Amino acid sequence: MKGIKCYMAYTPTLFKLIVLVLLPVLVLGIECLNVLTDKVALFTLISSGVVFYECLADVWNMGGLHSKDYIGIRMVQSSKRGLEFSKKVVLYDCLRKYIYMAVFAVANLLVLYFSIGREAVGAYAQTVWYVYWTSTATLMLFTLICRFICNITGVFVLTYMASIVASTLFALIVACNGHQTLWTVAMVVAPIVSIVIGCLLVLVGCKKMEGSYYDA
Amino acid sequence: MKLSQTSGIPIYQQIADAFRNDILSGKVKQGEYLPSIRGLAKELKISVITTMKAYELLQEEGLVTAMQGKGFQVNPQDSEMLKEQHMRHIEDGLTDAIKAAKRAGISQKELREIFEALLAVQE
Amino acid sequence: MEQMQTAIQVNHLMKKYKGFTLEVEDLHIPKGFSTALIGENGAGKTTLLNVLAGIRLDYKGEITFFDQWSDKEREKTGNPVKEMIGYTGPNNYYLPQWTVKQVEEVSKLLFEKFDGAKFEKYVEMLQIASTDSKGKNKKISSLSDGNRMKLMLSGVLARDTELLLLDEPASPLDPLMRDVLCDLIREYIEAGQGEKSVFFSTHNIADMENVTDYAIIMERGRVVEQGFVEDLKEKYILVKGEASDIPTAEKILYSITKNSYGYEGICLAEDMNKLAGLDIEVSTPSLSQISVAVMKKGTRIHLQ
Numbered sequence: 001m002k003g004i005k006c007y008m009a010y011t012p013t014l015f016k017l018i019v020l021v022l023l024p025v026l027v028l029g030i031e032c033l034n035v036l037t038d039k040v041a042l043f044t045l046i047s048s049g050v051v052f053y054e055c056l057a058d059v060w061n062m063g064g065l066h067s068k069d070y071i072g073i074r075m076v077q078s079s080k081r082g083l084e085f086s087k088k089v090v091l092y093d094c095l096r097k098y099i100y101m102a103v104f105a106v107a108n109l110l111v112l113y114f115s116i117g118r119e120a121v122g123a124y125a126q127t128v129w130y131v132y133w134t135s136t137a138t139l140m141l142f143t144l145i146c147r148f149i150c151n152i153t154g155v156f157v158l159t160y161m162a163s164i165v166a167s168t169l170f171a172l173i174v175a176c177n178g179h180q181t182l183w184t185v186a187m188v189v190a191p192i193v194s195i196v197i198g199c200l201l202v203l204v205g206c207k208k209m210e211g212s213y214y215d216a
Numbered sequence: 217m218k219l220s221q222t223s224g225i226p227i228y229q230q231i232a233d234a235f236r237n238d239i240l241s242g243k244v245k246q247g248e249y250l251p252s253i254r255g256l257a258k259e260l261k262i263s264v265i266t267t268m269k270a271y272e273l274l275q276e277e278g279l280v281t282a283m284q285g286k287g288f289q290v291n292p293q294d295s296e297m298l299k300e301q302h303m304r305h306i307e308d309g310l311t312d313a314i315k316a317a318k319r320a321g322i323s324q325k326e327l328r329e330i331f332e333a334l335l336a337v338q339e
Numbered sequence: 340m341e342q343m344q345t346a347i348q349v350n351h352l353m354k355k356y357k358g359f360t361l362e363v364e365d366l367h368i369p370k371g372f373s374t375a376l377i378g379e380n381g382a383g384k385t386t387l388l389n390v391l392a393g394i395r396l397d398y399k400g401e402i403t404f405f406d407q408w409s410d411k412e413r414e415k416t417g418n419p420v421k422e423m424i425g426y427t428g429p430n431n432y433y434l435p436q437w438t439v440k441q442v443e444e445v446s447k448l449l450f451e452k453f454d455g456a457k458f459e460k461y462v463e464m465l466q467i468a469s470t471d472s473k474g475k476n477k478k479i480s481s482l483s484d485g486n487r488m489k490l491m492l493s494g495v496l497a498r499d500t501e502l503l504l505l506d507e508p509a510s511p512l513d514p515l516m517r518d519v520l521c522d523l524i525r526e527y528i529e530a531g532q533g534e535k536s537v538f539f540s541t542h543n544i545a546d547m548e549n550v551t552d553y554a555i556i557m558e559r560g561r562v563v564e565q566g567f568v569e570d571l572k573e574k575y576i577l578v579k580g581e582a583s584d585i586p587t588a589e590k591i592l593y594s595i596t597k598n599s600y601g602y603e604g605i606c607l608a609e610d611m612n613k614l615a616g617l618d619i620e621v622s623t624p625s626l627s628q629i630s631v632a633v634m635k636k637g638t639r640i641h642l643q
Contacts, residue, residue, distance in 0.1 A: 005448060006448055008444075009441060009444040009445045009447075009448055010434070010445065012434070012436035012437065012438075012441075013438055013441065013476065014436075015436070060436065071430075071431055072394070072431065073431060073432070073433065073434055074394055074426070074428045074430070074431050074432040075426075075432050075433055075442075075445070075446070075449070075491075075494070076445070076449060077392075077393075077394035078392050078393065078394055078421065078424070078425075078426040079421060079449035079450055080418070080419075080420075080421035080422055081448070081449050081450075082449060085445075085448060085449055213394060213395065213396040213397075214395070214396055214397040215356065215395065215397055224622060226572070226623055228569065252529075252532070254371075254525075254528055254529040254531075254532065254533070255529055257525060257528070257529070258522075258525040258526060258528075258529040261521070261522070261525070261549060262549050263373065263548075263549055263550055263551055263552045263568060264371070264372055264373065264528060264552045265372065265552035265553070265567050265568050265569050266568075266569065268569075269569045319612060319615050320615065320616075321616075
């Protein structure tokens with residue numbers, strides 16, 4: 001069973017249209033439009049925006065997945081491959097979020113490369129690296145939390161908090177200005193935190209899928 | 217085959233009656249098979265167990281034999297055996313009637329009278 | 340009947356909830372037949388079906404599938420039991436956001452022997468949605484309960500299975516569709532030539548009597564009666580009598596309905612002699628009459 005196939009079959013059509021196609025095209029469009037001369041500022045803005053909508057759109061797909069009321073999808077459970085299918089969906093959803101964010105980051109660097117030049121990319125690459133990992137870390141953390149919540153208002157509040165947290169973390173770039181050691185530490189810690197939380201998200205999801213065969 | 221849900225006669229009995237008629241009248245010949253149990257159930261829109269019971273009844277009467285994996289085959293209709301069949305049937309029915317009479321405390325004389333009366337009605 | 344082959348056999352099954360216990364000592368689902376699980380709402384039918392379908396795994400006891408595999412073996416990789424069983428249930432069967440088309444795609448991934456063309460044929464035949472793109476993009480949440488039931492049936496019938504486990508298949512259907520459901524069950528049984536079985540639950544057996552071979556009656560988490568319908572119809576007897584005999588009859592009958600002219604009720608055929616001397620008329624009860632009587636017996640104090 002191919003993971004991508006499972007993920008594509010599982011996700012609602014409208015979700016695919018909006019979150020997988022429309023919004024990313026919009027994001028890339030904004031990046032290419034060259035609206036802000038400060039490309040890094042633009043990327044941080046975009047990143048917190050993506051964190052916001054990805055976190056919110058997750059409800060569509062897996063809302064309430066971590067809540068104790070989650071009982072699973074009967075048709076999936078009745079299949080021998082059901083558990084494998086569910087786990088793959090959880091895993092590929094997480095991978096997709098990382099990949100989409102990476103595409104936005106690379107696009108940003110490419111725009112930099114073509115509009116300013118090679119030197120600019122070299123100077124900003126570290127910042128983009130940091131923003132990428134902090135935004136994915138925030139997204140994973142808040143997705144993890146949001147999946148515990150079944151009511152949409154709660155998710156909305158958390159989603160706002162997610163983009164605020166992401167923006168705050170981006171602001172640390174300024175704080176690190178001039179502190180080379182601090183900056184280096186941040187650049188190393190951010191990916192570790194992001195990957196740990198990402199793994200946790202997949203793990204909790206898979207545990208929940210296994211748990212959906214049991215009451216209590 | 218006409219089946220009635222409201223006649224008071226059990227459905228399996230109605231099916232058995234219909235096939236018995238067909239066999240005794242020669243419409244279904246010896247060596248032929250009755251329709252498959254599940255096929256007939258589907259056709260008649262009744263449960264499998266009902267057709268099964270009808271066929272088992274016919275088998276008890278010696279009209280058909282269950283062939284492993286093939287279904288129910290119509291037996292050669294030997295007239296002597298057939299008569300014996302019928303005799304046994306009559307005896308069974310009468311035994312039931314006698315038992316019922318005993319339960320109800322009806323005397324043998326009364327029972328005979330009932331029998332005579334019923335015969336007269338049937339004539 | 341000689342050594343009965345079974346699709347499912349249950350031994351000492353127990354599952355506890357707060358304030359409810361499902362406890363099934365011994366239960367058979369005969370192979371090649373259609374079996375009804377009869378009981379009131381809350382009798383434990385859904386729990387039992389969920390356990391049998393392998394979508395609930397926390398229970399005690401032993402289940403044998405197709406006289407061959409235990410429930411423990413079922414969970415091992417490569418075991419065919421789940422592939423051989425088609426389950427439909429009323430709650431959380433699909434993700435509500437899925438479309439008809441997606442149900443097909445997901446089913447293809449989940450079930451080895453899922454036939455897409457066959458599925459579409461049923462979707463069209465049962466008039467669930469049109470086969471054009473508009474129909475295929477219809478969301479599950481926009482389907483009526485009846486159509487959702489029909490879609491579930493299409494899903495399991497499009498697979499090559501040996502046993503169908505249907506949880507309350509008739510309740511969301513209109514009378515016409517219930518008839519179609521009975522036909523589909525008979526067709527499935529017939530096509531199996533004694534190899535395919537159906538097990539369905541219902542709280543209203545009247546609509547399904549003509550497609551029931553074996554009946555299992557449940558009451559408050561326990562099986563209170565089970566057997567082939569024709570045997571049950573010999574075990575129990577329908578009695579009608581005069582109003583003046585009600586006090587005597589009441590003590591013997593399982594269930595009794597009285598009016599000023601007389602009574603009607605069910606008793607065990609072997610208890611018939613206890614009614615000797617009363618002016619009664621006896622006949623063969625229907626399965627629904629038997630079920631009601633058996634269930635009523637459980638809820639009232641039985642006088643000996």
